[in-house]
Amino acid sequence: MSFEPKIVAFLCNWCSYTGxxxxxxxxxxxxxxxxxxxxxxxxxxxxxxxxSALTKGADAVLICGCHIGDCHYVTGNWQTEKRVPLLxxxxxxxxxxxxxVRLEWVSASEGARFVEVVEDFITEIKRLGPNPVKGAHHxxxxxxxx
Amino acid sequence: xxxELRAHCKELLAGKRLDSIYGLGDQGGAHVPRFFSTVDELDxxxxxxxxxxxxxxxxxxxxxxxxxxGQRSGLRLGIVARGCDERALFELAKLSQLxxxxxxxxxxxxxxxxxxxxxxxxxxxQDPRFGEKLEETFDDPAVARFxxxxxxxxxxxxxxxxxxxxxxxxxxxxxxxxxxxxCQMERELFVRRGALPPDFPLFHFVHMMHLADRCVDCGxxxxxxxxxxxxxxxxxxxxGAVRDLFNYEPGIDPTRGSPFAGxxxxxxxxxx
Amino acid sequence: MATESVFSVCPYxxxxxxxxxxxxDGQLVGVRPAQSHPASQGKLCIKGWxxxxxxxSKDRLTTPLIRRNGKxxxxxxxxxxxxxxxKLKAASPDHVAALSSAKCTNEENYLMQKLVRAVxxxxxVDHCARL
Numbered sequence: 001m002s003f004e005p006k007i008v009a010f011l012c013n014w015c016s017y018t019g020x021x022x023x024x025x026x027x028x029x030x031x032x033x034x035x036x037x038x039x040x041x042x043x044x045x046x047x048x049x050x051x052s053a054l055t056k057g058a059d060a061v062l063i064c065g066c067h068i069g070d071c072h073y074v075t076g077n078w079q080t081e082k083r084v085p086l087l088x089x090x091x092x093x094x095x096x097x098x099x100x101v102r103l104e105w106v107s108a109s110e111g112a113r114f115v116e117v118v119e120d121f122i123t124e125i126k127r128l129g130p131n132p133v134k135g136a137h138h139x140x141x142x143x144x145x146x
Numbered sequence: 147x148x149x150e151l152r153a154h155c156k157e158l159l160a161g162k163r164l165d166s167i168y169g170l171g172d173q174g175g176a177h178v179p180r181f182f183s184t185v186d187e188l189d190x191x192x193x194x195x196x197x198x199x200x201x202x203x204x205x206x207x208x209x210x211x212x213x214x215x216g217q218r219s220g221l222r223l224g225i226v227a228r229g230c231d232e233r234a235l236f237e238l239a240k241l242s243q244l245x246x247x248x249x250x251x252x253x254x255x256x257x258x259x260x261x262x263x264x265x266x267x268x269x270x271x272q273d274p275r276f277g278e279k280l281e282e283t284f285d286d287p288a289v290a291r292f293x294x295x296x297x298x299x300x301x302x303x304x305x306x307x308x309x310x311x312x313x314x315x316x317x318x319x320x321x322x323x324x325x326x327x328x329c330q331m332e333r334e335l336f337v338r339r340g341a342l343p344p345d346f347p348l349f350h351f352v353h354m355m356h357l358a359d360r361c362v363d364c365g366x367x368x369x370x371x372x373x374x375x376x377x378x379x380x381x382x383x384x385x386g387a388v389r390d391l392f393n394y395e396p397g398i399d400p401t402r403g404s405p406f407a408g409x410x411x412x413x414x415x416x417x418x
Numbered sequence: 419m420a421t422e423s424v425f426s427v428c429p430y431x432x433x434x435x436x437x438x439x440x441x442x443d444g445q446l447v448g449v450r451p452a453q454s455h456p457a458s459q460g461k462l463c464i465k466g467w468x469x470x471x472x473x474x475s476k477d478r479l480t481t482p483l484i485r486r487n488g489k490x491x492x493x494x495x496x497x498x499x500x501x502x503x504x505k506l507k508a509a510s511p512d513h514v515a516a517l518s519s520a521k522c523t524n525e526e527n528y529l530m531q532k533l534v535r536a537v538x539x540x541x542x543v544d545h546c547a548r549l
Contacts, residue, residue: 047355048336051348068411078411082392085414089387090355093380094347095301132301136346137338166419176454178423178438196453196460203440203447205471213442214419314464316451370451372461 005059005125006134007034009118010049012042014072015107016064022111030115033122034062041065042103043076047087050101054091055136060100060125062117067105077105097128147254147276148193151226154275155252156185158224164250165218168211169226170194179210191226195260198366199227200234200322207325211235212244222248228256230264232271233362233397234322240403241360243325255279266363267385268398289382307375308350311343316370317353317377323360330356350380358384359404362397391415419443425452428466430520431547433457435466446470472521506538515542 011017017038023030035058039045042065050061063084071077080103088098104117158164159182170192171180177194179201202209208216215221227235232251239246255270255277265286270279295303318324318331331337331352337344344350353367361381368378388394391414392405405412423438436455440448449470453460462469472478482498483490493501506514518530527545534543 048330048348048352051351052336055345055348075409075411078409082405082412082414085391086358086384086387087355089391090351090358090384092297093300093354093383093387094304094351095295095297095299097297133346137348173423173425176423176425176452180421180423181419183419201448201450203442204449204468206447210421210440210442210447213447214421217443218419312463314462315467316462319467320451369453369460370462372463 003126003130005033005122005130006057007060007062007118007121007125008053008058009034009036009062009064010039010042010045011036011106012044012065012072012077013038013040015066015070015105016042016114018108019064019106019110019114022109023114024111026111028111028115030118031122034118041071041073041076043071043073043079045080045083047083047090050087051091052137054096054100054131055133056138057134059131059134060102060121060128062121063101063103064106064114064117065103067107070107096131096133099124099128100131148191151193151252151254151276152188152191155182155191155224155226156188158250158252159183159188160185164222164224166214166221167191167224167226167252168199169252170197170199181214193226193228193254195263196365196369198234198322198364199225199231200238201320201366202322202325204319207327209238209243209322209325211238211249215245215248220248222250224250224252226252226254227271228254229268229270230266230362230364233268234364236400237323237360237362237397239400240407241323246400252276264365266365267382267395268363286379286382288376288379292379292383304347308346309343310373310375311349312373313342313344313349314370314372316372317367320366320370321357321361322364322366323357323362324353350377353377354380354384357381358388359392359394359406360396361385423450428462428469430465430469435462437462437466437469439470446473511539512542514538514540515544516540518543518545520545520547 011020020036042063045063053061065077065080066072068077084103088101092098102121106114155167159167167182170177171190172192177192177197179199182188182191200209203213238244251271253271253274255274257277258280261269261280261284265284318329331349336348336352365378371377392412393415394405420443422441424441426437426439428435428437435458436452438450438452439446440450449467451458451460451462481492482495484493484498484501516530516534518527531543534540
């Protein structure tokens with residue numbers, strides 16, 4: 001059985017979640033590897049949430065937000081734009097492939113683009129293989145447990 | 147140099163230019179941070195290698211300077227600061243954790259022995275009154291070795307080192323820039339209670355991400371670690387990332403805030 | 419305005435790490451490790467780092483408490499001591515245990531174990547550091 005990546009996607013409510021929804025209502029098919037989590041804004045996504053996902057079973061994390069200039073909260077996606085490159089450097093410094101986190105701007109009308117992004121990401125993660133730290137949170141390496 | 151430093155500080159106090167001076171004092175052979183309020187007390191002023199001046203009081207989460215400033219308004223305080231002390235002061239002032247009003251920095255540059263032992267990025271304050279600025283880099287060879295490691299080697303490296311952690315929170319408690327009342331390193335959602343070693347790598351990931359734009363490279367974290375985890379290496383790498391991405395270095399410019407401090411759009415200098 | 423660094427030894431376990439109690443104008447404001455201590459060498463465990471907090475904790479008891487009707491209620495020292503003495507006298511040695519504390523002095527801990535072993539005739543005495 002070949003590797004099927006598990007991808008957690010944080011989708012902003014106003015643009016990208018709606019875009020993904022459009023893909024669904026338009027009956028566009030895309031692989032079932034994505035677990036969508038709706039957030040009110042991509043700026044809500046903290047690097048800690050991303051790492052949390054990566055250590056609790058995710059092979060990769062996709063973050064989608066509104067295009068720059070279109071954020072429903074005006075400045076939210078500016079924060080995402082600053083954070084994700086730093087987050088990737090953090091992953092890289094720990095030895096986790098930074099390509100396992102991807103930031104894409106997807107608008108509410110871009111159902112097809114959402115599908116494209118997802119399919120491309122899945123292909124890339126299949127090539128990278130399973131995430132070496134995906135089980136870290138549940139690892140029973142604990143020396144002591146209270 | 148110590149005699150000249152003491153004489154200068156005595157002059158500042160005697161001439162009533164300052165109410166008190168904060169620096170390291172000799173206490174039966176140990177070097178402890180203290181306030182000097184009289185000229186005679188300054189005979190005990192010392193400069194020592196590893197003892198840092200700025201720290202956060204617990205459980206109030208207030209740093210020591212803010213504590214005294216809160217008690218006495220209009221306080222004129224001198225601080226005998228080395229490079230790392232001054233950087234911590236500047237960062238804390240930018241983060242509204244203390245005021246630089248009424249604060250006069252008596253800058254002391256580190257000598258070669260200290261600079262080589264400590265290996266920080268800038269072993270001198272902006273304007274040292276004592277000591278010579280050593281402009282060369284004192285890079286830690288460990289950083290260069292680390293940068294050459296591939297991903298697999300890095301992961302194994304950190305799994306080994308971070309796996310030694312006993313979750314003493316010494317790194318967090320010793321850090322002059324850590325003062326959050328609700329520290330995310332204590333949050334059950336990210337870090338399970340009662341599990342040792344702490345969940346890899348979230349426990350240390352919180353610290354390195356949250357300090358990326360405020361670490362002043364003082365080394366207090368690594369000095370406090372009982373398990374000899376190369377924490378400073380992680381921080382140095384993140385500081386380098388912030389420098390590369392945003393052309394920003396914490397503690398250097400007291401007027402320039404972190405790119406993460408406000409909601410303004412700040413474009414990265416390199417592509418993602 | 420005086421900050422004192424009072425050298426002390428962590429009360430929690432037998433390692434005896436050296437630390438400085440940060441005292442500012444008579445108030446305990448924090449703890450710092452003692453850099454040149456031979457046993458601890460400038461390090462502390464999580465208990466040591468927070469060794470000062472119990473002193474000014476708002477959770478500290480201010481009066482004895484007696485459980486009545488399932489609820490802990492304030493009582494006088496007289497009431498409390500008499501109740502404890504009465505219950506201890508009534509119990510057989512094997513049905514008594516005592517738990518002492520790192521926040522007590524060595525002398526107080528010594529007295530506790532002497533009371534339990536010599537007076538009550540029980541071996542069941544322990545200390546919070548073992549938890």
